[in-house]
Amino acid sequence: MILDKKPLIGLGGVIVAAMSAEFNDQVGSAAMIDVRGALGIGHDPGIWIESLYLSGMVIGMALSPCWSAAVTLKRMVLFAIALNCVATALLPLAPNEACFYALRAVEGFAHGLTIPLLMTTALKYLTPNIRLWGLACYALTATFFPNLSAAVSALWTDVVGWQFVFFEAIPLCTIAALCVWYGMPQDPPHYERLRQYDWPGTLLVIVGLGALTTMLQHGSRLDWFQSKFICTLALISAIALPLLVVNECRQTIPLFRPQLLKRRNFAYGVFTLFCFVIVAMSSSTVPSEYLADVQGFRPMQIWTVMAEVAALQLIFLPLVVHLLDIEWIDARWINGLGLLCLITACIGSSQLDSTWSREQFYLWQAVSGFGQACVVLSLLMMATNALVPQEGPFASSLVNMPRGLSEVIGACLLTLMARFRGQLHATRLLESAGTHRFSTVQANGGLDPQHLPPLLADGAQRGADSLAGFAHAIDVQRAVMVVSDDYLLLAGVATLIFVVLLVLPERTHPPRIALLKK
Structure with missing residues (x-):
């Protein structure tokens, strides 16, 4: 039972620490082109910056809960905050590429250590009657912080300076450390676990x-x-x-316990969170890439599209908490409703064309935002209700490690789509232009209705840059078609989750009922 508000202050500190860690990932990724340009790092070497960060993050997510069980949760949180703050603050001061790579890997490792500790803290200090609010705090790391990061990235890169992409960690980590130090109780350590590490x-x-x-x-x-x-x-x-x-x-004493996957609800939670991180790219990565590649927008012009989803989480998450706390409402219904919203948003967004701007995305972003809140909170409730407190560290690793890995797999899938589907669409567009060359190249129609065709009726160029403009129109149409394919792919992943929902999870009650029965 919570006897005072100090543990809540400690939980607030862990939430701020998780926000800082997510910003390191999402803001850093969004601003990486500006950072690479400022540091003189090329494209291919720059891939290592993200690669080392994500590798460190996944490894940290696997190790963090086991370490916290041995050295105590409070000390582990403070260590993760300190590591995050020091590594991030030193990045703009790195004297060479090798040092920058090393610090970026440490920063990713600190991120991986932090996120599982938020789930552990919420489950440990919140009683069953308010457990859902703790799960909502963890849901922020999957729905709120990633979408808010676009606005933060735009502020630093287009207004203040790229160095603040990293310096922002200093005040956030300071606030987090003070809240954790003051509010989180100090448990006795269990160093004997290290002998069996x-x-x-x-x-x-x-x-x-x-x-x-x-x-x-x-x-x-x-x-x-x-x-x-x-x-x-x-x-x-x-x-x-x-x-x-x-x-x-x-x-x-393992790092994680695979036997927990025999429990149907927990297995569904792990599988769905893994897939959800990929599907959630439909409201962040995919529209931002479209607006940047097709419309040529800078982060300051893009951020409102993702910020809408982030802001709506502050409304939708409390609403879903109240819905899930009603005894007769089945969490599977809420989960299915959320998946249907995600599928609808992806299919609706897939109808885009080269004339779409921010305004055309707002409706589908709102639908996606509601779906994300429903899916994440309901799957977390189903998964955690299947556990007892002693299994928390083993379950946390098993939930967060695949989640971190899915971020890497999602980015890889979009890269493969851009490469293979992009090549296919470009080839078909050029073949179509060649087959119907008079109607698309020389007549008054043209491939792009916003511009005149590049050639006159006699085959001469209409202007000095006519063919270059036509090639750009081909590239724009290719990019639009790839983004449409991305949305359909993510809709397919959400449909797969829905099919699994129909057969795998079992009925569960709100934590205030299910956990008290245990």
């Missing part, structure tokens, strides 16, 4: 997940299995990851 599992996590995330990040650039480097990484991950699962099944 899973060193083989830790090594396999670092090697296996590090190889897998690096392969996914660099595969497209290196032409996948035409590269010996990618083949080596694939072989390492194919060997290390099965060994990791076998090792965790045999350990007395």
Whole structure:
């Protein structure tokens, strides 16, 4: 039971720490072109900046809960905050690329340590009657902070200065550390767990997940299995990851407990959160790439599209909490409603064309925002109701590690779509222009209705840059068609989740009822 408000202050500190960690990821990614330009880092070397960050994040998510159980939750949170603050603040001061890469990897590792601790803190200090509000706090990391980051990125890159992409961590981490230090109770440590620490599992996590995330990040650039480097990484991950699962099944105190996946609701929660992170790119990455590539918008012109989703979470999450707290309402209904909203938003957005601007996205972003709140909160309730408190650290790793990995897989999927579907669409557009060359190139119609065709009736260029403009129109149409395909792909992933929803999870009650029965 909560006897005073101090643990709530501590929880607030962990929420601020999680916000800082998410900003390091999302704001850093959005501003990375400006950062690379300021530091003189090229495109291919710049891929390592994100690759090392994401590898560190996934590894940290796997290790954090086990460490917190040994050294106490409060000390682990303070360590993660300090590591985040120091690594992030030093990044703009890095003297060379190698130092920048190392600090970025440490920053990602600190991010990975922080996010699972928010779930652990909420589940530990909030009683069953307000447990749903704790889950809503964790849901912010998947729905609110990623969409808010576009506005923060626009502020730093277009108004203040790129250095503040990293300096923003200083005040946020300071506030978080003070709240945690004051509000979170200090539990006795359990150093005896270190004698049974899973060193083989830790090594396999670092090697296996590090190889897998690096392969996914660099595969497209290196032409996948035409590269010996990618083949080596694939072989390492194919060997290390099965060994990791076998090792965790045999350990007395594992990093995570695969046996928990035998519980239907928990397995559904892990699977759905993994897929949801990919589907949620439909409200952030996909529209921002369209507006940047097709309309040529800067972050300051894009941020309102994502900020709408973030702002609506402050309305929708409390609403969904109240709905899920009603005994006769089945969480599966709310989850299904959210998935249908996501599918509808993706299909609606897939109808875009080259004339779309921010205004055309607002309706579908609102539908997506409601769907995200319904999906995340209901799946978290179903998953956590299947656990007892002693299983919290093992479950937290099992939830957050796939979540971190799905961010890498989602980016990889969009890259593959841009490459293969983009090539297909470009080829078909050029073939169509060649087949109907008079109507599209020389007559008064043209491929792009906003511009005159590039050639006159006798085959001469209409102007000096006519063919260059026509090539740009082809490229714009290709980009539009790729984005439409992206939305349909993400709608397909959401449909897959809906199919699993129909067969896998079981009925569960609100925590104030389900947990008190236990």
